Amino acid sequence: MKSHAAVVPTAKQRRWKWLALAVLLLVFFSMLVPLAFLLGLHSGFPVGYSSDESSPTDSLEVYERKGGGKEINSSKYDSRVEQMLRNFTPSLPQEIVQDITGKDDMKIKTSDPNEDNEQTTSGSMGDLNHSEYRVMTPVLKGLHNSPADASNADPVLDKQQGGIGIPDGSNLYGSHKSCQLEFGSYCLWSMEHKEAMEDGTVKKLKDQLFVARAYYPSIAKLQGQENLSREMKQNIQEHERMLSEAISDADLPPIVAKVIQKMDQTIAKAKGCAVECSNVERKLRQILDLTEDETHFHRKQSAFLYHLGVQTMPKSLHCLSMRLTVEYFRDPPSDMELSHAYKFDNPSFHHYVIFSRDILAVSVTVNSTIKSSKITADMVFHIITDRQNFYAMKLWFARNSYEEAIIQVLNIEDLNLSNGNELAQKQVSSSEEFRVSIRSTDPLHLLQMKTHYLSTFGHSHFLLPEIFQNLKKVIVLDDDVIVQQDLSDLWNVDLEGKVNGAVSFCELRLVHLKAFLGRNLHDDSCLWMSGLNIIDLEKWREQNLTAIYQKFLHSFHNGSEASWRTAVLPASLLAFQGLVFPITRLSIISGLGHKYGISEETIRNAFVLHYNGNMKPWLDLGIPAYKAYWRKFLTQGERFMDECNVHH
Template identity: 45%
Template sequence: MPLQRPSPSGDRSSHIDNLVRKLGPTLPKDVLKGFVNEAKNETGSINATPKTQQKKGIPIPPQVVMQPFTSKNISRINGKAKMKSDVDESEGFCDLKYGSYCIWREENREEMHDSMVKKLKDQLFVARAYFPSIVKIPAQSKLSGELKQNIQEVERVLSESTTDADLPPEIQKKSRRMEAVIARAKSVSLDCNNIDKKLRQIFDLTEDEANFHMKQSAFLYQLAVQTMPKSLHCLSMRLTVEYFRDHLFDKELSEKYSDPTLQHYVIFSNNVIASSVVINSTVVHAIDTVNQVFHVLTDWQNYYAMKHWFLRNTFRDAVVQVLNIEDPDSYGKATLSHLTLPVEFRVSFPSNDSAPAINNRTQYVSIFSHSHYLLPEIFKNLEKVVVLDDDVVVQQDLSALWSLNMGGKVTGAIEICSVKMDQLRSYLGDHSFQKHSCSWMSGLNVIDLARWRDLDISETYWKLVKEVSMKEGSALLATLLTFQDQIYALDRVWVLSGLGHDYGLDIEGIKKAAVLHYNGNMKPWLDLGIPKYKEYWKKFLNHEDQYLSECNVNR
């Protein structure tokens, strides 16, 4: 769905433009196309760092830009076209370059009471522009000294102040003093070209600083997204220690684990709490849980924490099996060196060739990872499984999925017809594909393992991975090509996606959906998660659990 957000830097840009117009002759429209490196500042504290070489903008292909999220597996696909300028990047291209960070920033922006701070910055901007010219005039040594002193005082104040509340009590007096000295500087006969050049130079440096802070903020956002919260790390470590300390009786219900007549759910996860919420929400809404078997596929690092959690927690009559997908002694060839989780991509389509990037249509697509293609080998006795991502919440009984007639198709999935194969043709290379076929999502998938084995889907996938291994996003390309004509389109009422990135979802639609999919960077277990959607996930936590309380997971 299209995401159009107001430019966060629009007010500041117009504010600077108005300021420039007040200071002198009308400037040509193309004035900011080049950078001016003149009018050296002659005071130590006023000198600004020289402008570094300007970086090229992020490349954008003419039809589609696909950038993966980093909260799960990462594969990056770069485009080919070039952005217009850094100013455009900060205004129109933020969402394209920094992804969901821009959406999160807009939704969490706090009102800044900083009118006086802005006024001081404006005065400092003007004073710095006049100072290099004033200081060169011997007759104006007194004025240049006052100008320098005022600049240094305001710089010192601004270095310690972000809002008006941070300013010292005498700031009004300092501001009037600065205003008076600027007025005297304006009355001096000067070469306007020098003032003009200095203004542009300061403008460039200010723009660089703004871009730096934008990149820094986006980096910190991504760091928060990719890093396991301290509370979850605490829980995992605590459970691992307790597993070896308590020696709880591990019930091996091998008959149920491999009984093809039961309802088998598979979850790939390295997150104890996330997988627990998926299982708990599924069981709570199930009409009959006796036939439910959950298989949690995890890695070495989280295996014992998972085992201990599901040994000490029961889910009505359902049973839970924890498997270590990285254990070669258990699964032989059906083993990967490391667990891979569903891969998520952000796909953007320009509305038209001339439209700004802010008007792009953006979709978020999650697909199978390498680990999914081991399912037929790991569950050799099963003919059908339902695969749930660990970022979903179940709100209705899912038993109807087991009676679906998929007409010989391998996988049942929610299709995304706003992202068609033809729109991705530049990434699919010379491989044949149906132009108008839709892409599809992981999250909730019904898999016919018998049909999968008959068509040798896994072998087809691995061959394609080898062919496109030099390309970024090989998992996406190989998966889309592998499952051509093998997708059974589930009714869209089954899944509502977007709870991990879209602030505008309809609450009534959320309540009616059978499954909620938190695809996107803003997962419900993160502090960055969208608050109004978190409640649908949090209610399936056991708020009385000792470990959750001790590790502050419930907060």
Template identity: 45%
Template sequence: MKGGGGGGPAKRRWRGLAFGVLFLVILSMLVPLGFLLGIHNGFHSSGFVPLQHNSPSGDRTRHVDNIVRKLGPTLPKDILKRFVHEAKNETSSTNATWKSQQKKGVPIPPQVVLQPFSNKTISKDSGKAVMKGGVDGSVGLCELKYGSYCIWREENREDMKDSTVKKLKDQLFVARAYFPSVAKMPAQNKLSRELKQNIQELEHVLSESTIDADLPPRIQKNSERMEAAIAGAKSVTVDCNNVDKKLRQIFDLTEDEANFHMKQSAFLYQLAVQTMPKSHHCLSMRLTVEFFRDDSFDKELTEKLSDPTLQHYVIFSSNVIASSVVINSTVMHAKESTNQVFHVLTDGQNYYAMKYWFLMNTFKGAVVQVLNIEQLILDYSDKTTLSHLNSPLEFRVSFHNSDNAPAMHNRTQYISIFSHSHYLLPELFKNLGKVVVLDDDVVVQQDLSTLWKLNMGQKVMGAVQICSVRLGQLESYFGDSSFNKDSCSWMSGLNVIDLVKWRELGISETYWKLVKKVSMKEESSVLASMLTFQDLIYTLDSEWIISGLGHDYGISLESIKKAAVLHYNGNMKPWLELGIHRYKVYWKKFLNRENKFLNECNVNP
């Protein structure tokens, strides 16, 4: 009795351990089973995201947006958000607005879109130019969303690679969709075996081959056998629920992937436009270091810098190479280059690099002055809210036609305009009466001395006007401001400015008041500039400057040769790899490619 009593607690402990082990075994079997059932019913694991065939387009868009947020490059949230959500917001809002305005008989105003990058880049792709490039109506609509990216995509489109592998993957997916239903039918055992065998063969091939070059020689026969098996499965009456679900999944997956890659490629295109190339960054750093190493350069002909009898050119730029090409092309075509003075206004980061470059190089006797505008702005902080250099801005104006019109009938126009920094000119150059402002993306092909002989009367500025965009077409953005609806917009790039009349009329003060008055922040610069200079523009002949070499593939070579100035306004600047190659030759010939710093930094636009 005593021995038996001692064994009782031990047996109970053994039984408790046995039950615990049994419970753990059952639990270890249930967890994987539950996980698999969860995947089958739509549970999201880290490696697979099921797509419901009946999900609305909004859910698919959110799915793509989530992927973009996870995989996209790290940029400020406002820039990333603008790219990722642009299509979704633009489509829903514009369609609703168009329909409501059409019912009321209200004319549809154009949509002004500020490009989401600070350095001036934009493109111009009119309906005519798009059709010349062979782009269909869908691309015309795409161009309204993404600007010149869509035109660049068509121009640089490549043939699809590894098409056989993609075809095999599609066949495998379709065969898997039909196989479960066919396998349940006893009368179709032969077809079921054929499908299973072909599925196994393709799975084996695709496990070892990712590109067409890796495929075995007899893959074409395998593909034909699979195609025949799929055709046999389609001819059999089966339960369509599973097949329908699988095929809808591949359709939704393909649609989402195409949408995602479209947005991602457009995002990367804009990123390439905004980002300074590595070689250019190297050049700027090398020049800055050399400036502080070499103290032998200390020469500036100060007597020429404020001489009003000379020809003074002003360039706003933070790009050493671009501003160098502008100056070099100008002096190369000048009859008397010794009478030319160039004032390059740059930021603090590139000031020393600019200064060293223009002290190291000569430009046929012309004088080049480099100014740090960030230091100069401190003297006018009470008048403006500027804190850094602002390069000329570029805007896209989209004219949406009726909702029933083809996308190719929509029209997009691009305009470049002065930035905030330009309105400091009268204060920065108090001793000068007239200056010519050149953008850093222009190339001069003729002598510009006749610009100094222009009699502009009571006008303040000479510029090329763009009458395809009039102020009346932008009236929805001007609020309660008074303006002449028939006034044309004007372009920066080449501008003759009478600083005397500018000061008399208080142009800068008028501009700053309008900037504060305009409620829409992004469009404030272009709208304020248009209102400030209305009826004060002296129209230059269109042959003085031709614009669009940074986005328009349809410009004729004859027009380029006749123009005095070429303006590379657009995303595809000539110093970028994205630049249009047929126009780059006019820019490259004014770049000193033998310079040792360009070679060391591998600068080769």
């Protein structure tokens, strides 16, 4: 009995011992799971702030092995916090940023327009194959190269938009794509025309109010901080009252400086209290999201209005065209062209061809070429336009004198061109301009994109051999070109059997575009630019270049108007492949319609100035520093220009 009685308590003790151990393990794991979730061990997320926009592939490594244990990689974590605070910088005062980061060197890095539009992209390495497409009049976005080899570029033609694909813009921290790639030259224009804020103090008050509202709920819950809570509430109410009556700094009362200082002191006290960071973070994140959405909306709206202004004819130029047209039918001028008709198809003269629908632009190009020439008696200009502008241009060149040069104005719709030529059935098209962005091939700058502006022939240029059947050679000028020196020597240039004497653009090469062109090209030759081109029409006819161009054109457009215009670039490059002679003897400066920072000495010594880009000199959006070189060739004393308020 004794031995039996001794065994029973031992078994009970063992059962209770295991039960207690199980309870302890359960309690331990119930505490461990929330702790692991709080520390982010389940997904590797960093402790503290994390970006809602970042994807799992973008998250940073927070832990690393050191001596067999795990420690927080503080350098990576700090960089993540600093990047997030850069997003806060427009909304938060500088002292708040300094307080959180412990640093006072936080700056918003903006691109320098003087650095040839080089932009830092926002594409992560995992996003290189993800593309979106756009086309802008038809400024063409985005050829991108493989980071390892520029020859492995893989641009894609968008069948709906007619554009060329660019990588998606999200960078390692989930921010938007670079401004230049998304909004084009509007970004450059907006930086040039940035004005001083008239509501800087108002914005300061709003920032303080946002921060105070973020801290107030947590401060109000703390015991022993009733005075601070009451003080913060009073300051918030005072800020709200001021902001309800003020839009700009001029509306603020004289005591605003004291109010700001008082709120700074209150916020500093709140930062010294042990508050729940999650509440403050949640409020600031809401503010950040709202501010980013609002900023992006306004930038998109501003870029749209900018491009609308670029594409719309100014009221003064529309007035000029209409007044000249009405005057032509009211009092038709004598046809001076009849007395010089023998020169129009005589190959012994120097023939210049311009496709344009802009009276003011083409008149300045003609005027600059004539005034820069030593001999004008052998100069014949052929202006090819459409029916809408034909009569206005006829009257303009009949009213104004251009020394001994002869001006012929042609309506492309009245020319006897081949019925089967689809190029003749379209309206007159001057040179087309494209914005092309390629990824850097430098291993140290894999995420950089560089944007270039190209101009190339329009569809109408490929009608040249049929329009001028008796001519052997012509010089083609764009209507956004200014000639500053005599071009007569160009007629003696030997093209060495080539068709097109053009300006080389070696920052982009044909091999870079082989994926977009859809052919296994190994041609490392430079691209070429329109603006000033020497065309050998005899060689053109021998090569049957127009038919070749039309063949390529059909393979690159899907029938839509956007793709019809965008297909000009690949079709032109392939049609002229191996037939371009680089003009190196002339200093031709391009980019005056989009590039800031070109020196005055460079412009003054150039033979030709090319205003390619959206910022044309006859528009209010034009770059002010370059307008003077264009304006000096405007016709002076013209009655219709004064009546239509065309600015000189």
